[in-house]
Amino acid sequence: MILEAKNLTVTYGQTTVLNNVSFTVKPGDYLNIIGPNGSGKTTLVKLLINLIKPTNGELTFGSFRFGYLPQHLKSAVNMPATVYEVLKYSNKTTSTNKKIDELLHQMHIFEKKFKRMNQLSGGEQQRVHIIRALLSEPSVLVLDEPTSALDPEFRKLFYQHIEDLNKAGMTIIHVTHDLSDGLRHGSKILELDQSVRFFGTFEQYQLLKHKGEHKHV
Ligand SMILES: Nc1ncnc2c1ncn2[C@@H]1O[C@H](COP(=O)(O)OP(=O)(O)OP(=O)(O)O)[C@@H](O)[C@H]1O
Numbered sequence: 001m002i003l004e005a006k007n008l009t010v011t012y013g014q015t016t017v018l019n020n021v022s023f024t025v026k027p028g029d030y031l032n033i034i035g036p037n038g039s040g041k042t043t044l045v046k047l048l049i050n051l052i053k054p055t056n057g058e059l060t061f062g063s064f065r066f067g068y069l070p071q072h073l074k075s076a077v078n079m080p081a082t083v084y085e086v087l088k089y090s091n092k093t094t095s096t097n098k099k100i101d102e103l104l105h106q107m108h109i110f111e112k113k114f115k116r117m118n119q120l121s122g123g124e125q126q127r128v129h130i131i132r133a134l135l136s137e138p139s140v141l142v143l144d145e146p147t148s149a150l151d152p153e154f155r156k157l158f159y160q161h162i163e164d165l166n167k168a169g170m171t172i173i174h175v176t177h178d179l180s181d182g183l184r185h186g187s188k189i190l191e192l193d194q195s196v197r198f199f200g201t202f203e204q205y206q207l208l209k210h211k212g213e214h215k216h217v
Helices: 041-048 083-089 097-106 122-135 152-167 202-211
Strands: 003-012 015-025 030-034 056-061 066-069 140-144 171-175 188-193 195-201
Touching: 003 041, 015 041, 015 056, 015 188, 015 195, 030 041, 041 140, 041 171, 066 122, 083 097, 083 122, 097 122, 122 152, 140 152, 152 171, 188 202, 195 202
Parallel strands: 030 171, 030 188, 066 140, 140 171
Antiparallel strands: 003 015, 003 056, 188 195
């Protein structure tokens, strides 16, 4: 088991942001977390990466290495380090030059390898951060809408890469507004609106959507 969430509740003052949320993530799962603005998706991610504690409920983790790609990546406006330096020296694990070059090629950014981060566009910086998260070789990758600054071509490239990693065994937890991003068939869906509106497979979700109903399965 990668993680088990039991009756997670988060309240800020009088406001309940997450209410009795339960679900499990198994090794190799691709879980899409969906829901409208303000439904508690990012709050749930904060629980998963241990940034906050639940007001009530329990979150149990297996011993897996978590990687995380946030919605808004830190601005690199004043970062004088080069792309290569960021990738080579800012990871806990030592990345080989071969692996770095491979990912730079895959993300079509190899020609920027020795450019300073502050000379790159927002989308290029985001691709460097994506490569950095992949180099840490996590068993579980948590993605909080990380492609906001990417154009459609690189969005596609990114999700192809994530799908390949999932096929190779990496567990993916993906927060998204748009189910057309990333893996749909074969994935699991957790739909939130403070509480769980739906938890099950994409195929079950489609079936219920067609029937015009939602339920926890
Ligand atoms: N630190 C906080 N203090 C008080 N309220 C908060 C705090 N963080 C989040 N909230 C509130 O909790 C609710 C859920 O926020 P959250 O960011 O989890 O939603 P979301 O589903 O990720 O939304 P979006 O799709 O807009 O990113 C919102 O109404 C937000 O205003």
